[in-house]
Amino acid sequence: MELTITSLSKTYPNGVKALNDISLTIPQGMFGLLGPNGAGKSTLMRTIATLQDPDSGSITLDNINVLEDKQAVRERLGYLPQDFGLYPRISAEVMLDHIAQMKGIGNKSERKVLVESLLQKVNLYTHRKKGLGTYSGGMRQRFGIAQALVGSPSLIIVDEPTAGLDPSERNRFYNLLSEIGENTVVILSTHIVEDVNTLCSNMAIICQGEVLMQGKPAEGIASVNGKIYKKSIEKSDLGEYREKYSVISTKLLEGKLSLRIESDENPGNGFEAVPADLEDVYFSHISKKVDPITI
Incomplete structure (x- = not known):
């Protein structure tokens, strides 16, 4: 079938x-x-x-x-x-x-x-x-x-x-x-x-x-694994970070903005490498078509 x-x-x-x-x-x-x-x-x-x-x-x-x-x-x-x-x-x-x-x-x-x-x-x-x-x-x-x-x-x-x-x-x-x-x-x-x-x-x-x-979901996760980094920033700094990095998603947590980016190399600047999940796969693709702030 x-x-x-x-x-x-x-x-x-x-x-x-x-x-x-x-x-x-x-x-x-x-x-x-x-x-x-x-x-x-x-x-x-x-x-x-x-x-x-x-x-x-x-x-x-x-x-x-x-x-x-x-x-x-x-x-x-x-x-x-x-x-x-x-x-x-x-x-x-x-x-x-x-x-x-x-x-x-x-x-x-x-x-x-x-x-x-x-x-x-x-x-x-x-x-x-x-x-x-x-x-x-x-x-x-x-x-x-x-x-x-x-x-x-x-x-x-x-x-x-x-x-x-x-x-x-x-x-x-x-x-x-x-x-x-x-x-x-x-x-x-x-x-x-x-x-x-x-x-x-x-x-x-x-x-x-x-x-x-x-x-397959696992294949999608494997394609971005090792490329996802996160950092908490002030909401007012988002524009600056979006100019420098490939921002795929943002989430407001306890008054701070949790930022997730996709990068082939460690971006430094306080970013922490995190395991990729299916949400990262989704936002990685969608953010290329739609402003990640509005997703």
């Missing part, structure tokens, strides 16, 4: 170039698509999900031409968009039963078994008769995964699934996604580095509609 994206481009009528000649190869397992808000991630996800057409390029899922045979793709697709509506007064079990009917599962007994199984899987069975409008943010996201799993899809797309979740709900969601990713292609679109670091064996970084990096 493999999803192949080749030379995909999309420009909106207002002139915004959302996708700029994007090519990606996405194997079975968890694949992280990492980028800041407005990077083009959601446009790419909607295009893969057959909800909009690109201006040019191609997408194939195994032997299926995604852009031409949309119905075949939809039969194999599970999709959890960033924002999805729920009927607040309808219970989880009734809604899932309805979705299963829409997916072509006509046998009532078969649907009942499926709905119960999915609600158990996402730990919502005890809340199955409650109206969806009473669900917390984490419960809504888990229900979203349940509806995406109807029909045993071979391709699952989840767009910004952990945004707004508290740490305990995020951990539950991580465990659920990890289990799902064992036998399917799962694309996790997010701006949260921790999501990719925790879940994904393969990843890509996208910004301003372009792929800046693709590979």
Whole structure:
């Protein structure tokens, strides 16, 4: 099972170039698509999900031409968009039963078994008769995964699934996604580095509609390891440091600005070498396209 994206481009009528000649190869397992808000991630996800057409390029899922045979793709697709509506007064079990009917599962007994199984899987069975409008943010996201799993899809797309979740709900969601990713292609679109670091064996970084990096997280970390240095400075001195060094990220800690730079050689001047992590990989690439102060 493999999803192949080749030379995909999309420009909106207002002139915004959302996708700029994007090519990606996405194997079975968890694949992280990492980028800041407005990077083009959601446009790419909607295009893969057959909800909009690109201006040019191609997408194939195994032997299926995604852009031409949309119905075949939809039969194999599970999709959890960033924002999805729920009927607040309808219970989880009734809604899932309805979705299963829409997916072509006509046998009532078969649907009942499926709905119960999915609600158990996402730990919502005890809340199955409650109206969806009473669900917390984490419960809504888990229900979203349940509806995406109807029909045993071979391709699952989840767009910004952990945004707004508290740490305990995020951990539950991580465990659920990890289990799902064992036998399917799962694309996790997010701006949260921790999501990719925790879940994904393969990843890509996208910004301003372009792929800046693709590979395994460990490979990305190895590419910058030994090149990352940090120093605490006064906030007022930031401009001076940005002129002298390749600043990739800044963070305000206890009134001081913690500065991280990328350098092939030890810069001296009080900088301390630190082990690289995936956040450094992300900021190293993104800072070449976007002002690191605004990331």
